[in-house]
Amino acid sequence: MDILKIIKDAGIVGAGGAGFPTHIKYKAVFDKLVINAAECEPLLEKDLYLIETNADRIFNALDRLLEDFPGVTVYFATKEKYNNVLAVLKPYIEKNPRLELTLLGDYYPAGDEFEIVYQVTGKSIPPGGLPLDLGCVVSNVETLYNIGCALDGKPVTQKYLTINGEVDKPGIYRVAIGTGFRELLDHAGIRIGDPAIIEGGPMMGEYVDDSEVVKKTTAGIIVAEKEHPMMKLRLLSIEQNLRIAASACTQCTFCTELCSRYLLGHPLEPHKIMRSVSHSSYSELAILSSALICSECGVCELYACPMGLSPRTINKHLKEILQNNGVKWEGQEGTTEPRAEKAWRYVPGDRIKTRLRLTEYDNFDIKSIHQYISPEKVVLKLLQHSGTPSVPVVEVGDEVKAGQLIAEYPAGELGANLHSSIDGTVKSIDKNAITIAK
Numbered sequence: 001m002d003i004l005k006i007i008k009d010a011g012i013v014g015a016g017g018a019g020f021p022t023h024i025k026y027k028a029v030f031d032k033l034v035i036n037a038a039e040c041e042p043l044l045e046k047d048l049y050l051i052e053t054n055a056d057r058i059f060n061a062l063d064r065l066l067e068d069f070p071g072v073t074v075y076f077a078t079k080e081k082y083n084n085v086l087a088v089l090k091p092y093i094e095k096n097p098r099l100e101l102t103l104l105g106d107y108y109p110a111g112d113e114f115e116i117v118y119q120v121t122g123k124s125i126p127p128g129g130l131p132l133d134l135g136c137v138v139s140n141v142e143t144l145y146n147i148g149c150a151l152d153g154k155p156v157t158q159k160y161l162t163i164n165g166e167v168d169k170p171g172i173y174r175v176a177i178g179t180g181f182r183e184l185l186d187h188a189g190i191r192i193g194d195p196a197i198i199e200g201g202p203m204m205g206e207y208v209d210d211s212e213v214v215k216k217t218t219a220g221i222i223v224a225e226k227e228h229p230m231m232k233l234r235l236l237s238i239e240q241n242l243r244i245a246a247s248a249c250t251q252c253t254f255c256t257e258l259c260s261r262y263l264l265g266h267p268l269e270p271h272k273i274m275r276s277v278s279h280s281s282y283s284e285l286a287i288l289s290s291a292l293i294c295s296e297c298g299v300c301e302l303y304a305c306p307m308g309l310s311p312r313t314i315n316k317h318l319k320e321i322l323q324n325n326g327v328k329w330e331g332q333e334g335t336t337e338p339r340a341e342k343a344w345r346y347v348p349g350d351r352i353k354t355r356l357r358l359t360e361y362d363n364f365d366i367k368s369i370h371q372y373i374s375p376e377k378v379v380l381k382l383l384q385h386s387g388t389p390s391v392p393v394v395e396v397g398d399e400v401k402a403g404q405l406i407a408e409y410p411a412g413e414l415g416a417n418l419h420s421s422i423d424g425t426v427k428s429i430d431k432n433a434i435t436i437a438k
Helices: 003-010 046-068 083-094 113-121 141-151 181-188 229-235 238-248 270-278 285-293 299-304 311-324 340-344 349-355
Strands: 032-037 073-079 099-104 136-140 158-165 171-176 195-199 206-208 220-225 369-372 377-381 405-408 424-429 433-437
Touching: 003 046, 003 141, 032 046, 032 113, 032 141, 046 073, 046 083, 046 141, 046 158, 073 083, 073 113, 083 099, 099 113, 113 136, 136 141, 158 181, 171 181, 181 195, 181 220, 181 369, 195 229, 206 229, 220 229, 229 299, 238 270, 238 311, 270 285, 270 311, 285 311, 299 311, 299 349, 377 424, 405 433
Parallel strands: 032 073, 032 136, 073 099, 158 220, 171 369
Antiparallel strands: 158 171, 195 206, 195 220, 377 433, 424 433
């Protein structure tokens, strides 16, 4: 069977980012497949776990992809410091001449797809561009693992993620998609009274409440006190952020000097955006619209700014306003050259852990796996991927089995199929989700 049909039928999306449907991504013309095994977000280690424990399934998927894409070379990109991972990878790579190993330094954000493509190709993706501009497709390790499962007839119904922070049982969790955060955190054992929760990692993750549910793109759940350095800025409203920026930004330019996209040669200067939103006399659409090419990596607000301001949060807010008004990036095009100072402005991963007081949480056994794959109820969101929500193909009252198709994306649209993650009965369907309970 065609590998793209297998991927489509299994509902596979990018497991490490925005959830772009993988069967659409692989339809493109490319000659380099980059496997992102950087795991650069502090505290998140599920990709490392998958490599150390499921290498055969991952490389079986790669072998099949290489059969279907004869002109493609695979670049497995991971950090040089991951000795256990390298010990697993090297035998596979040494026996296949179409597999190459790209070693990354211990810096953040090594896993940003623009950065990882630069490390593989030596070239910078143009602002507003895609890896395809340089003949590359980037896939996360777990995406590859899910392709391996699909080759065995198993659609995406489970998720590997890291639960860490103020919990009694930190570690790698294998869970049913749609499981509620509250249920998972009760299982992990929250050890503080009024926690704040991040879905994702400490740098790029989103502040959420415990009513959220696990999606195909959930990489981690981090729990901490609301006064913790990685939480404080996330709890401020956009109005508070703008007011503080107007009164406290010194235009020191540190946010720009350490901006990963600026260093790749992109015309993104966060300090100028901060000036523009703070003082109307400096406001220019060209400057404000450069927020559209921000990667939201978080270096500017969680590491660079000496005043504790939030350029990333303001950029994200600007993006939403601009996109809602139909404004698109229309700046620089064509070849982009990284800035000369890039080589000595990498942000060390250990420095981030120290700055954000994360070292106290960086101590669980990566080989210990917590299973939570059969909850009593799941809430399966119809949009947990880039594109159009999936359309239910079941009705309230239907009995369903784990792995059964319950929603599919409309023909001709960008989307992904959705499968039940447990055996049970369809309890409700609304415009956002399908609820299934035992």
